[in-house]
Amino acid sequence: MSSTLTLKPDTPRPNIIYIMSDDHAVRAVSAYGSDIAHLAPTPNIDRIARNGVRFDESFVTNSLCGPSRAAMFTGKFGHKNGFNHNGQLFDGSQAVWPRLLKAAGYTTAVIGKWHINLTPDGFDFDHWEVLNDQGEYYNPDWITAEGIQKEMGYTTDQITSKTLKWLDQQRDKSKPFALVMHHKAPHRNWMPAPRHTRAFEQVEFPVPDNYFDTYEGRVAAQMQTMNIYRDAQEGHDLKMTTGVGETQWREDIWPHLLQRLTPEQRAEWDAAYQERNDAMNANEANWSEEEMAIWKYQRYLQDYLATIKSVDESVGEVLDYLEANDLAENTIVVYTSDQGFYMGEHGWFDKRFMYEESFRAPLLMQYPAKIKAGTVVSQLVQNIDYAPTFLEYAGVEIPAEMQGDSMVDIIARTDCDWRSSLYxxxxxxxxxxxxxxxxxxxxxxxxxxxxxxxxxxxxxxxxxxxxxxxxxxxxxxxxxxxxxxxxxxxxxxxxxxxxxxxxxWIDQPLEYKPAPTLEELYPHCFNS
Missing domain, CATH: 3.30.1120.10 (Arylsulfatase, C-terminal domain)
Structure with missing residues (x-):
């Protein structure tokens, strides 16, 4: 990669805010008009679509958290960027769009979930605060250059407040900015904020027609273990308790997450779920397997969609800040997810498969100075296209090694030639x-x-x-x-x-090249 970047002449230099959630299904973004849009709307995320462009055929290269993030940053498939599955070591020295923008005069930051290595090594962010590994929903550990700090509160809200603080107080206001804002939500295990634990307790969501899929003719689908009513943990995932009047969760192989709650938070949490759990425990013996399976589906969606409410509020606060500070016109705001997610289709939660629900991801973008409000793009785009797009809008030369294509032309003129297939x-x-x-x-x-x-x-x-x-x-x-x-x-x-x-590669075992541990990175934080 050349150390000298060529800026196109007379190119405006937009700010960029790249907001990405984890495991947000297209069906759970009401801008896409799904069957649950009226039951669980996302009005602030929808603002981005109204202000700019909605991509209706947006996909990923690999429906898995780490590989998807690596593809998004590098504009390359995993076999080229070296990150094909979780647990590998990402090479941050290769061309990544945040560092290219910094070299071109931008001030840069990342706040929130990282999940490729423990820290953003090689990205050269001016400012970074990232969650430890997957992150926790409550009282998370934050990693910075100085070490690790546990902060009390709800993680989505903390990401929002840290973002607004950087925008308002910490960034170099003499430069255009590029901010990566990554939410943990709505990743498993779907723990809503206290204000939203009851948000959907009275809502009955439509059950997908194929919820009880038998996977006839699909051998790989028969082998999976991501079924809501058979494989989801009754405690960790579905917050089911051991009996009437009890607050102890059932099966929970990651009990440390619930244990992070303070006694006050735990009491508030238990109170929010007690009546529903007691009713379930009282009726469980009389329910058929199908009735229990549907109850589990409803509980899963209630919590999954409740975590998204906080993300939507976060997006609204960021948009409000831009508008209040005359930054909206020349700021690219992107909302996407690292992949899609199953909301009961085929009976599943999680992702991984190339079936539509996990292969397809939401993608919305506003840039009032350049993108016409209400634009809809129907061409096949992929997350390797993000990096070239940001670089072109910023007037920065796109490295030849990037495999994606800039979407600038199809946003401006939706009838132009484009790719006809995806790998x-x-x-x-x-x-x-x-x-x-x-x-x-x-x-x-x-x-x-x-x-x-x-x-x-x-x-x-x-x-x-x-x-x-x-x-x-x-x-x-x-x-x-x-x-x-x-x-x-x-x-x-x-x-x-x-x-x-x-x-x-076809018969090769998985190769793991783990990043350094927190103890190795910050020994002073662990010495007694």
Whole structure:
């Protein structure tokens, strides 16, 4: 990478605020008009769509937290940026858009969840405050250059207040700014803020038609362990208690999260759930398996969507600050998630699969100086496109190594030529949730996937006729030509993106190159 960056002449230098949540499903953003939009609206996130552009066909390269973040920062697939699965060591010395912007005169910061390495090594942020690993919902540990500090309160609110403090008091106001604001919510285990624990307790959410999916014809789907009513932990995930009048959670393999609450917080938490849990415990013996499965679905959505309420409030505070300080016109504000998430479709929570709910991610962007309000982009975009887009808007040369494409032209003129297909690759198996390794291609109508490693299974879907991806049509002779076309397209995309030969990765075990531990980074914080 060249140390000298070329700025295009007469290019305005917009500020950038990149807001990313963790595991926020498209269906849970009301700007997309889903079946639950009226039940759990996100009015502030929707403001970004009204003020700017909504991307209706936005996808990720790998539906997993760390790899998705690495792709977003580098504009490259995991096989190029070196981060294919969680637990690897990310090389921050490669071209990443925050450091490129800093070299071009921006002041930069990251606040919130990081989750690629423990600290933003190599990014050269002017200011950074990141959560420890996954982060906690309550009283989180914050990592800075000085060490680790536990701070009391709700994490989403802390991220917001730290962001506003940096914007208002800490940044160099003589420079344009680029701020990365990463929320922990709505990641598992979905613990709402005290003000929202009861937000949806009286709401009955529609149960997906395929909630009781039997996965016929889909071998990999039969093997997964991410089913809400079979695999979610009754305590940790669903906050179910051991009996009437009890406050102790049932199964909870990460009890430290609940233990972080102060006695006062715990009392408030227990009071919010007691009546509902007591009713469940009193009726459990008389419920059928189906009734219990639906109760668990409702509890999951109640908490998942309640954590999003705090994120939406956070977005509103940031937008309000920009408007109050005459910064909105020349500031790019992005809202997205590191991937999609299952909200009961196929009976699931979590992500990983190339099926639509986890492959697709929300993406909204406003930039009043350049983007027409109410724009809708229907082209196939991917998270490797973010870095080139930010760099082009900032007038910074896009490194040749970036594999994504700038979206500037399709935002300004939605009828221009663009890619016709997307490549996806998931590597993390064997691992949590037992989703087999797979890769595939999606175009504007069809999807082809190959599951490998301990199996050799192909799946094909006509998304126009089967949007829920319930019928694997790989053996349907009516689609023989389309299937062969997409197999050829996979080979073309692998060559285009320089995917290593299959002999190099198809049967290889996962390679872990862990980052230094907190004890190694900050020994003075652990010495007694």
């Amino acid at each position: 996806y690759h998931f590597y993390e198996y064997p691992a949590m949730h037992d989703v087999s390794r797979h890769y595939g291609v999606r175009d504007n109508r069809y999807k082809l996937m190959h599951f490998y490693y301990l199996m050799d299974e192909w799946e094909f879907y006509d998304l126009d006729k089967d949007p829920a991806e319930m019928t694997n049509a790989i053996n349907d002779p009516a689609y023989a030509n389309e299937i062969q076309r997409l197999k050829t397209e996979i080979k073309r995309l692998e060559a285009f993106y320089d995917v290593p030969p299959r002999t190099d």
